[in-house]
Amino acid sequence: MTISLRSDISVSLDEVNLAGSDAKICKAARVSTLGSAAAGSGEARGLLNYLMKNRHGSPFEHGQMSFLVEAPIFVAREFMRHRAGWSYNETSGRYKELEPVFYVPKDSRPLVQEGKAGEYRFVAGTYEQYGITRWEHEQAYRTAWSAYQRMLKAGVAKEIARDVLPVGLFTSFYATCNPRSLMHFLSLRTKNTDATFPSFPQEEIEDVALAMEAAFASHFPLTWEVWDRNGRVAP
Numbered sequence: 001m002t003i004s005l006r007s008d009i010s011v012s013l014d015e016v017n018l019a020g021s022d023a024k025i026c027k028a029a030r031v032s033t034l035g036s037a038a039a040g041s042g043e044a045r046g047l048l049n050y051l052m053k054n055r056h057g058s059p060f061e062h063g064q065m066s067f068l069v070e071a072p073i074f075v076a077r078e079f080m081r082h083r084a085g086w087s088y089n090e091t092s093g094r095y096k097e098l099e100p101v102f103y104v105p106k107d108s109r110p111l112v113q114e115g116k117a118g119e120y121r122f123v124a125g126t127y128e129q130y131g132i133t134r135w136e137h138e139q140a141y142r143t144a145w146s147a148y149q150r151m152l153k154a155g156v157a158k159e160i161a162r163d164v165l166p167v168g169l170f171t172s173f174y175a176t177c178n179p180r181s182l183m184h185f186l187s188l189r190t191k192n193t194d195a196t197f198p199s200f201p202q203e204e205i206e207d208v209a210l211a212m213e214a215a216f217a218s219h220f221p222l223t224w225e226v227w228d229r230n231g232r233v234a235p
């Protein structure tokens, strides 16, 4: 029985569904004082900075980014706690036979937790700890996948057979957001000690967040710049 082990988490921006720009955010803000004449205006770093600093957040909702994420179920579960300004669709374990693709931490992933809740530090594991981690993940995945397959072969419905699959199984989902909801997500799911409110997310969801931040910085460069400069607080 073959299973695939993956350490990479993939994030791709759906360019077709990309909408908005720094200029569009500025137009949305200026309609307040210019009326329809705002349509002819362009982007302005100073205006974006003013909006960010004073937490005038609604103009930053004019835009859309849609991402296709392939990640373990435990990452998807953390991700979908983000409710405001997000839309999701995910692969169904009721309608589709799932694929035997499972997550294993890469060798550079710190393995050992030190300190107490709220102040955890993660440090490298020993050679033995890396060995047992890889071995136990793989054995558990093989056992679970065999059980899933045996139930399917016996005619048990997919929605029941999937009960035995672990949170390390890969899933795929679309996540669509606007710049404001993305900034809130990034403020919580990236580590940055210079941020006004530093957060300490799990490494795997941070990998997803960093890929999204790169796409955000590329398509909304001035908005990203003023958000970063103002302490990475979503307006």
Ligand SMILES: Cc1cc2nc3c(=O)[nH]c(=O)nc-3n(C[C@H](O)[C@H](O)[C@H](O)COP(=O)(O)OP(=O)(O)OC[C@H]3O[C@@H](n4cnc5c(N)ncnc54)[C@H](O)[C@@H]3O)c2cc1C
Residues within 6 Å of the ligand: 081, 082, 083, 084, 085, 184, 188, 189, 199, 200, 201, 202
């Ligand atoms: C490091 C870290 C550790 C975490 N640990 C845990 C944990 O141990 N257990 C756990 O259950 N969760 C945990 N979470 C998840 C966390 O509690 C939030 O669910 C998640 O970060 C989403 O944040 P949010 O609710 O602000 O985002 P969103 O759901 O996107 O909401 C955005 C904003 O909208 C407003 N809003 C949304 N819904 C409501 C509402 N119903 N009422 C009022 N205002 C609303 C709030 O201002 C909110 O900040 C953790 C998150 C992080 C980053």
